[in-house]
C-alpha cells in the first residue's frame with residue numbers, strides 16, 4: 001500500500017530524443033553522433049539503430065494521449081540539438097523548432113508539464129567532424145548558441161530545464177555515449193576533459209534559464225556506493241569511489257568547485273582536466289536549482305592494491321546474469337565489485353529501492369535542493385503473451401518499491417517535486433537495443449524489424465494509472 005503524495009506532485013515518465021523519436025533524417029535534422037554510434041553498434045551486435053527507434057516523431061500525439069490516459073502531469077523528453085541546428089553552429093532549422101513547439105503544446109493542452117533535457121548524448125556530428133566534438137573546448141561556444149536559442153524560444157512554456165544528461169556515465173562509458181576517434185581512446189585524461197567542457201556548458205545553460213526566470217538542473221546517473229565489508233580500508237575505498245563517481249559532479253553543480261580528494265587523485269595520475277582561469281567562477285555564478293536524479297541501482301566498492309591495472313566500468317551486453325565485462329579499478333583508490341546482498345536484473349544491475357531512500361536523505365543533507373526523479377526503471381525482456389498482453393509484474397514491483405522509498409524520504413522532510421521513471425514507452429536501449437525494455441507502453445517491434453511500432457498498454461500502464469489517480473495511495 002502506497003501513502004498519499006502531494007496533489008501537485010509531478011507524475012510522469014521519461015524518454016530521450018534519439019532513443020524514441022526516429023525520423024533521424026527527416027525535416028532537415030542533421031546527423032548526430034548517436035546516429036553514427038548506433039549504426040556501428042547495429043552492425044556489431046545486431047541492436048537496432050536510431051533511424052526509426054519508436055517512431056515517436058510521427059506518433060507523439062498518440063503517445064501523449066496515452067500519457068494523459070495514465071494521468072501524467074509531467075513528461076521528461078529531450079530536445080535533439082540536430083533538429084534545431086543540424087550542423088551545430090547557428091543556422092536554425094525551423095521544422096525542428098516547430099516539432100518541439102507542437103510537442104510542448106500537445107503536452108500543455110493535456111495538462112502535462114513538459115520537462116525538456118537540453119542534451120542527452122546526441123551531439124551534432126558536424127561538430128565531431130569540425131573539431132572532434134566534446135574533446136575540444138570549442139564545443140562550449142556552439143552549445144551556448146544552442147542553449148541560449150532554445151531556452152529563449154520556449155521561455156513562455158518551460159518551467160524546468162534539465163541541462164545535461166548523465167555526465168558521470170559519459171565518463172564511464174565514453175565511447176558508447178560520445179564519439180571518440182580511435183586514436184584518442186587510450187588517452188583517459190580526455191574523459192575528464194570532456195566532462196569539464198560539459199560542466200562549462202551546464203553552467204551556461206543554468207545562466208540562460210535564470211535569465212528567463214526558469215529553473216535548471218542536471219540529470220546525473222546516481223548510484224550510492226556501499227563498502228564491500230566493514231573493514232576500514234573498504235570504507236575509505238567506498239568514500240573514494242563516492243567522491244570520484246558522485247560528489248565530483250554534484251559539487252560543481254551545487255557548490256561551484258571540484259571535490260578536492262578526487263581532483264587530487266586525478267592530478268597525481270595525469271587524468272585531471274585542464275581548468276582555465278575563470279572556469280570555477282562560472283560554476284559558482286550559476287548554481288543549479290534542483291537535482292534530476294536518474295536512479296537505477298546502488299554500487300559497491302572495496303580497497304584496491306596499488307599495483308592493479310586501471311580500468312573503467314565494464315558492461316553486460318548479453319542480458320545473462322554474471323556476464324559483466326569488468327569493474328572500474330583505480331589502483332590504491334578503489335575497485336568496484338558486485339554486492340552479494342542484492343538481487344540483480346538480467347543485465348547485472350543491482351535492485352535496491354532502499355538505496356534510493358539513502359540517496360535522497362544523504363543528498364538532501366549535503367545540498368538541500370529539491371529533487372525530481374527523471375529516470376528509474378527496470379530493464380527486462382518483455383514477452384507478448386498469446387492474448388497480446390505484457391504481464392510485467394516484475395516492473396510493477398520495482399517501480400512500487402521505489403515510489404515507496406520516495407515517500408519515506410518525503411515523510412522525513414526531503415523535497416521531491418516529481419517522479420518520471422524510465423521509460424514512458426519502450427525505446428532503444430543505449431546498450432541493448434530493443435532486447436531490453438523499460439516502457440509502461442509496449443512498442444511492437446524488434447531490433448531486426450521495426451514493423452509499425454504499434455503501442456500496447458502493459459500491465460504496468462494500468463497499475464501506474466491507479467497510482468496516479470489515487471495520489472500514490474493505491
Ligand code: BGP
Nearest residue numbers: 016166169221379429430431432
Ligand atoms: C541512462 C540513460 C538513458 C537510458 C537508461 C537505461 O543511463 O540516461 O538514456 O538508456 O540509462 O540504460 P540502457 O539504455 O543502457 O539500458
